[in-house]
Amino acid sequence: MSNDLESIVAGAREAFGKAATPADLENAKAQFLGKSGRITELMKGLGALAVEEKKTRGAAINLAKQAIEAALTERRHALADAELEVQLRAEALDVSLPGRMREPGGLHPVSLTMERIEQIFASMGFDVADGPELESDWHSFTSLNNPPNHPARSMQDTFYVDIKGDDGIPYNLRPHTSPMQVRYAHAHIKKYAGKKMPEIRVIAPGRTYRVDSDATHSPMFHQCEGLWLGENVSFKDLKVVFTDFCRTFFESDDLALRFRPSFFPFTEPSAEIDIQFQSGPLAGRWLEVAGSGQVHPSVVRNMGLDPEKYIGFAFGMGPDRLTMLRYGVNDLRLFFDGDIRFLRQFR
Structure with a gap:
């Protein structure tokens, strides 16, 4: 070159x-x-x-x-x-930094309570029913013998939505799971049309909504409705069933139940149910856990049944409240804040 x-x-x-x-x-x-x-x-x-x-x-x-x-x-x-x-x-990684461990998941404490409630009542022969959270005024109030001027219908207590039913009244976010009493009864009657109908024995756990928020109340909370209807179901059966449930749920025979006279439109007579622990940090205090009573004849009639023939009881309890008592939590809002440090205790 x-x-x-x-x-x-x-x-x-x-x-x-x-x-x-x-x-x-x-x-x-x-x-x-x-x-x-x-x-x-x-x-x-x-x-x-x-x-x-x-x-x-x-x-x-x-x-x-x-x-x-x-x-x-x-x-x-x-x-x-x-x-x-x-x-x-x-893009280099500092391999000297501690790794991020993926922790195993677990059920929410309220979910654990809901499962426990379902298992206990299933062992007593109760079905578990689920229904819509967006309800009609008839199912939420009228069918349950609530008069038109009942305070529960007001905007201060019930959430309404911009959807109206055939009666022209807006739908609501259900304030209780009690509408499942009538819904389940209608389905039960249809299922056994022309046959001998067995007793109606069902619980309906699920989310409910009310305009309320403090240490013991949340705008979204959980409720479990119970219903036992037949030709020979008495208030005595209610006391036996609920006493057995509470002692099984809290794993203790060392507690007492008290039924205080009260008023609910959908039951007559009605009673608040209180429990009292005989030992532990809550010993000696009466704690309200549920409302109950004999199903009102008007409600039985709205189910499509003859109140002269069918009789029974209903109860409604708060799984959130039971969770607080079972685990010793004093503020309901902790369950729904999403703080993993709190929730991992129940894993």
């Missing part, structure tokens, strides 16, 4: 070496291998040479061109490696 070609190759290597980016490298390449590059101009000049000289000169130019292309490829690889190194440094 002649001195001028060696000088061109050296110049190309120096230019390529100074290129800091791929764009700079392409600009340097154009100076030597582009349409007007130095090697290209030399190739164009071969036409004016004699045949033998053209062969010799052409071979030398080709060697120079190959050397420049090799230098270009080498520099391209170097720039690509440098770019990758920068990227790797930017």
Whole structure:
């Protein structure tokens, strides 16, 4: 290779070496291998040479061109490696930091309570029913013997939505799971049409909604409605069933129950149910856990049954309240704040 070609190759290597980016490298390449590059101009000049000289000169130019292309490829690889190194440094992981452990999940404490309630009542022969959370006024109030002026219907107690039923009254977010009494009874009667109908024995756990929020109340809370209806079901059965439930739920026979006279539109007579632990931190205090009573004849009639023939009891309790008592929690809002430090205790 002649001195001028060696000088061109050296110049190309120096230019390529100074290129800091791929764009700079392409600009340097154009100076030597582009349409007007130095090697290209030399190739164009071969036409004016004699045949033998053209062969010799052409071979030398080709060697120079190959050397420049090799230098270009080498520099391209170097720039690509440098770019990758920068990227790797930017995305590097500090393996000395502690890893993020994925903790095993678990059921929410209220879900644990709901499951426990369902299992206990299922062992007593109760079905578990589920119903809509968006309810009609008739199912939420009228069918349950609530008069038109009952305070529960007011906007201060019940959430209403911009959807109206056939009666022109807006639907509501159910304030209790009691509508399932009538819904289940209708389905039960239809199921056994033309046959001897067995007793209605069912619980209906689920979410409910009321305009309320403090340490012991939440706008969204849970309720479990219970119903036992038959031809020979008495208030005595209610006391036996609920006493057995409470002692099983709290895993203690060392507690007493008290039925206080009360008033609910859908039962007559009605009673509040209180429990008293005989030992432990809550010993000696009467704690309200449920409302109950004998199903009102008007409600039985709205179920499509004859109140002269069918009689029974209903009760409504708060699984959230039972969860607080079972685990010793004094603020209901802790269950729904989503604080993993609190919830992992029940895992």
